[in-house]
Each structure stands twice: as C-alpha cells, then as structure tokens.
Amino acid sequence: MSLLNAFFSLSALTVLSRVSGFVKVAALAAFYGRSVEADMYMAVMLLPDLAYKFLSEGLVSCAAVPMFVELRDNKEKIKNIFWTLIWISLIAGFVGTIIFAVFSKPICDNILPGFTGLEMQRVQFMWSVIGIYLMFAIPSGVLTSFLNANMSFALPAVGPLLVNAFIIAGIFAASGGAIEKIVCATVVGAAAQAFWLMLLVKKSNIFKFDFKTMFVFDKQAAKEFICAVTPIAIWVSSLTLIPVYERYLLSMQTGGSLAALNYAEKLFNLPLGIISISLANVILPHLSLLNDKERKVFLFKSFAAAFLSVLPIVVFIWFFAEAIVELVYKRGQFSLEDASVAAELFKSYSLALLPVSLNLVLNRGFFSKRKYFLPFLSGLISSSVLFFVGAGFVTKFGVAGVGYAASLAYFVQTFILFVCTLL
Numbered sequence: 158m159s160l161l162n163a164f165f166s167l168s169a170l171t172v173l174s175r176v177s178g179f180v181k182v183a184a185l186a187a188f189y190g191r192s193v194e195a196d197m198y199m200a201v202m203l204l205p206d207l208a209y210k211f212l213s214e215g216l217v218s219c220a221a222v223p224m225f226v227e228l229r230d231n232k233e234k235i236k237n238i239f240w241t242l243i244w245i246s247l248i249a250g251f252v253g254t255i256i257f258a259v260f261s262k263p264i265c266d267n268i269l270p271g272f273t274g275l276e277m278q279r280v281q282f283m284w285s286v287i288g289i290y291l292m293f294a295i296p297s298g299v300l301t302s303f304l305n306a307n308m309s310f311a312l313p314a315v316g317p318l319l320v321n322a323f324i325i326a327g328i329f330a331a332s333g334g335a336i337e338k339i340v341c342a343t344v345v346g347a348a349a350q351a352f353w354l355m356l357l358v359k360k361s362n363i364f365k366f367d368f369k370t371m372f373v374f375d376k377q378a379a380k381e382f383i384c385a386v387t388p389i390a391i392w393v394s395s396l397t398l399i400p401v402y403e404r405y406l407l408s409m410q411t412g413g414s415l416a417a418l419n420y421a422e423k424l425f426n427l428p429l430g431i432i433s434i435s436l437a438n439v440i441l442p443h444l445s446l447l448n449d450k451e452r453k454v455f456l457f458k459s460f461a462a463a464f465l466s467v468l469p470i471v472v473f474i475w476f477f478a479e480a481i482v483e484l485v486y487k488r489g490q491f492s493l494e495d496a497s498v499a500a501e502l503f504k505s506y507s508l509a510l511l512p513v514s515l516n517l518v519l520n521r522g523f524f525s526k527r528k529y530f531l532p533f534l535s536g537l538i539s540s541s542v543l544f545f546v547g548a549g550f551v552t553k554f555g556v557a558g559v560g561y562a563a564s565l566a567y568f569v570q571t572f573i574l575f576v577c578t579l580l
Contacts, residue, residue: 160439163310167435170314175427177321179485182423184325186416186486188333190495195416196408197276198336200265201283202419203404204257205343208294217246217298218305218438219524220385223445224378225306236364238378240371242299245379250292257288272408283340293347300354304361306442310435312357319353320346388529399543399566403559406551414556417495420486421502421560425510428470433514436463437521444525456522456578460515467514474507498556505560512567519574531577539570 189195221242228235257264261284265277272280297316304313320343327342359366407414440459444452474481479500486496520532543566550558 160443163308164435164439166311167314167439168431170311170318171430171435174314174317174321175430177318177325178423178426181321181325181328182420183486184328185339186420186495188328188331189336189416190492192416193276194336196414197272197280197283198339199415199419200272200280200404200408201287201336201340202343203400204284204287205290205294205347206400206422208291217295217386218302218441219389219521219529220382221299221302222306222441223525223527224382224385225303226442226445229307232364236370237373237375238382239299239303239358239364240373241375241378242382243296244374245382246295246299247292250295253291253295254288257291258285261285261288279337283337286337286340287343289344290347293344293351297347297351297354300351300358303363304354304357305438307361307363308442309357309361310439313354316350316353319349322346323349385527385529388533389524391533399540399563402540402543402547403563406547406559407556414498417498417502417556418559420482420499421506424474424481424485424503425506428467429510429513432466432470433463433510433517437517440518441521441525444521447525449526452522452525453578456518459518459521463514463518464511467511471507471510474510475504478504478507501555501557502560505554505557506563507560508564509560509567512564512571515571516567516574519571519578522578523574531574535570535573535577538573539566542566542569 185195185198189198224238225235228238261281265272265281265284301313301316304310323342323346324339327339330342331338364370403418404415407418436459440455444455447455479496482500482503483493483496486499516535523529523532543562546565547559547562550562552558554561
C-alpha cells in the first residue's frame with residue numbers, strides 16, 4: 158500500500174471514529190449539559206484521555222514501530238519481540254490499574270480540588286474503576302504499532318469506533334442518571350478494541366500464531382524497548398501536565414467549565430485526528446527506513462503538507478466556532494449559554510491546532526532515529542510556559558484563557574523542534 162493510500166484510508170476511518178465521538182459527546186451534552194454530573198464524568202475520563210494522548214503522541218509506537226520495521230523479514234525474531242512487548246504492556250497496564258485503585262483518593266484530592274463530599278467520593282470510586290482501562294489500552298498500543306509497521310492502518314483504526322460505540326450505549330443506558338454506567342461501558346469498550354486488534358494480528362499471518370508461542374520473553378528486546386520507551390514516557394508525561402493543569406484551573410471556575418472544555422476538545426480533535434495524527438502514524442514506518450539525508454527531505458515535505466492542510470482549518474474555526482458548537486451540541490440540556498462557553502474555548506484552542514499538528518510530524522523525525530532527548534526537552538519547556546502563564550491568562554480572558562495559554566505553549570515547542578531539525 159502506498160503512503161498516500163495509507164493516509165487516505167486511515168483518515169477515512171478516523172473520520173468515522175470522530176463522527177462517533179461527536180455522537181458520544183452530543184448524547185452526553187443532551188442528557189447532562191454542563192451539570193456537575195457531567196463535570197464528574199469529564200474528570201474521570203481524564204485518565205482515558207491521557208492514555209489516548211500518550212499513545213497518539215507515540216509512547217508505544219515511536220519505540221515499537223522502528224523495532225518492528227527493522228525485523229519485518231525475520232518472522233521468528235519479530236514473533237519473539239511481539240510477545241515480549243505484549244507481556245511488558247500487560248504488566249505496565251496491571252501496575253497502572255493497581256496504582257489508580259489504591260491511590261485514587263490522594264490523586265483526586267490533588268488534581269480535582271473543586272469536588273467535595275459525596276461528589277469526590279464518587280469520582281474517587283470511578284477513578285478506581287477506570288484504571289482497568291489501562292490493562293487494555295497499553296497492549297492495544299503495541300498491537301496497533303505492529304500492524305502499522307506492516308503497513309496496515311485502516312482496520313486497526315476500527316478499534317476507537319468500538320470504544321465509542323460502547324460509551325454511547327452506556328450514555329443511553331444511564332439516560333441522565335448515575336454516570337457510573339458510562340464509566341463501566343468505557344472499560345468494556347477498551348477490552349473490545351484490544352480483542353479486535355489481536356484478531357487482526359492473528360489474521361495477518363505475519364508469523365505463526367498459536368498458544369505455545371505466547372509464552373516467549375526476549376530479554377534483549379525487552380531491554381531495548383524499555384530503554385527506548387523510558388525517555389518517550391518522560392517526554393509525553395511532561396506534555397500531559399498541560400491537560401492536567403488545564404482541568405485544575407477550570408475545576409475552580411463556574412460549574413460546567415470542565416464539561417465545556419471536553420466539548421471543545423472533541424471538536425478540536427476532529428481535524429487533529431483526521432489529518433495530523435493520521436499523517437504522523439503513516440510517515441513513521443517510512444522514516445525509519447530512510448537515511449539521514451532522505452529522512453530530512455521527506456520530513457520537511459510532510460511538515461509542509463501538515464501546515465498547508467491545517468492552517469485553513471484554523472482560520473475557519475476562528476470565524477465560525479460558535480456556529481459549529483451550536484450545530485453539533487445545541488439540543489436537550491445543552492443551552493445557548495453552554496454553547497457560548499464551549500465556543501469560547503473552541504476558538505481559543507483552535508490556535509493550538511497548527512503547532513500541535515506540526516509537532517506530531519517533527520517528533521516523528523527524531524523518533525525514527527531513536528533520538529528522544531530533544532522532544533522531551535521541548536515538551537518540558539512547553540509545559541513550563543503553560544504553568545507560567547496559565548493562571549494569568551484565565552484571570553484575564555476567563556475560560557478561553559486556557560486555550561490561549563496552551564496555544565502559546567505549543568508554539569514554543571514547535572519553534573524548538575523546528576530549529577533543532579534544521580541543525
């Protein structure tokens with residue numbers, strides 16, 4: 158499959174995934190609006206959102222894809238590495254699940270100070286439940302990386318559709334009542350995605366897939382993967398400080414601000430997923446095969462493609478943010494005031510779409526060479542900028558200040574990565 162065909166097929170499936178995401182959020186908005194119940198759900202969904210961000214930014218793929226690409230012709234070796242990485246991901250997911258189950262109270266107390274009493278108890282319980290999501294999400298990252306390294310992009314993208322389908326079913330099952338049903342549905346959806354991806358790997362016939370081969374652990378491959386993942390994890394972790402801090406700021410604003418942020422982010426993620434993340438996922442396996450000179454030429458072509466594709470979208474959102482929000486969300490319990498707040502956030506966040514898209518492309522250039530320090534440093538500096546200006550921007554611009562602060566932080570990161578790529 159050519160890169161162009163791979164990009165368009167992945168983009169098409171991403172469109173369907175994002176549409177299902179809109180249906181999910183629109184249903185949530187119709188049943189819950191900007192209620193405290195909605196805020197609790199958004200607070201709990203921070204963990205799946207961060208897991209998605211980790212994986213989309215390349216926590217697993219940027220270490221695993223180059224390994225899989227190098228060994229595409231060695232079926233025995235690639236089989237051993239595949240199962241080794243699966244076991245590592247399962248262990249990591251299990252540890253994460255235990256941590257969130259045991260420490261949900263101090264975690265929620267520190268990052269979600271706006272909830273008190275019974276609300277906080279419910280949020281803490283749901284954080285314990287949603288932690289199980291990691292048991293399926295992290296292995297799904299390995300499975301997707303394996304399929305992508307073998308130029309399979311479209312069918313793995315069906316996975317998020319399954320997750321959204323289960324969440325939508327949970328929303329209608331809850332019907333404006335207790336959101337615990339939606340949280341449970343999210344976990345079941347993650348399990349369905351993992352089983353779907355495993356089925357695709359089995360049907361790919363890239364290596365012999367049987368029960369006996371599962372119990373393989375290549376210590377050298379494990380060491381190489383962990384050494385590669387560790388700096389990526391530190392780098393991506395520094396980026397996740399941004400959404401955590403954003404929610405910290407908004408949890409102390411008027412009720413419903415966290416829900417408004419979620420509604421705005423879902424709109425923001427539509428072009429980001431269709432164009433930017435799809436492009437980044439498609440180019441990584443190809444970049445891993447090129448020498449330094451060829452890699453730089455191809456990287457700048459991808460950079461230009463991302464810039465020219467995303468800039469018109471940013472301009473369009475800036476002028477039509479309120480109309481878009483009303484079209485997608487204004488129904489049921491979602492009022493004109495809710496639409497106005499969400500539109501403010503969407504408009505301010507639209508400025509971040511361009512730098513975030515360019516960062517996804519530039520980072521792949523470093524990851525394909527297994528160089529992780531500069532992306533980590535740029536992410537750390539970017540997060541520091543947000544921490545420095547965030548509270549002041551929210552004080553000056555209200556809830557929209559969160560979007561402006563994030564945009565500035567991401568532009569700083571783009572500048573650093575671009576200059577370092579030129580050197």
